[in-house]
Amino acid sequence: MSEFFTEYKTIIVFLHVISAVVWVGGMIAMKFAAHASFMEVESPQKRLQRVAHALKRLFFLVIPFVIILLVTAIIMTKAYSLSQSEYAMLAYAKEGIWSVMAINLFIMILRRNRAEKLIDKGDMVGAKFSLELIGKYMVPVNIILGVSAIFIGSYFSSNL
């Protein structure tokens, strides 16, 4: 694994970093740019429809990058023998962060799907509740976790 990594290091680290950029950057853009703009839409039904649609596109976009991030992380864990090194705890912390972010994403996908069904049924109160949880808590949690993982990544790249 170590020889494979040495040969393809640039592309592996690039794929790892670009995946983090798309996943974490996508959520930041959604929360601070797109969401604020959707709130300007006057009709509650249209507003919820726009939010649900934008989240659907974001989630579809990030799924491949979530997987690429994990695959490149596994390659680097093995190549750097992180589990046997003094950086083991930080590597476990990053694995934990990835896991919580992925579970959180999965629950957000389920909630969004539910919200879309509620919008179609005309239950705007239920749909608003589901989408509000995503925007107010679940996306910010993933942004904070993602930024922490990027910080540990920067520490790794300057120490490994």
Ligand code: HEM
């Ligand atoms: C799943 C467990 C993870 C492991 C084992 C891991 C491991 C690593 C390692 C070893 C590096 C240093 C690469 C090098 O310079 O040779 C790195 C860098 C990086 N990681 Fe991760 N990572 C994981 C998850 C994540 C997650 C969840 C994110 C963000 C969502 C992330 C974002 C980054 C970034 C942005 C860098 C580059 C930092 C820089 O070059 O300054 N990583 N990671």
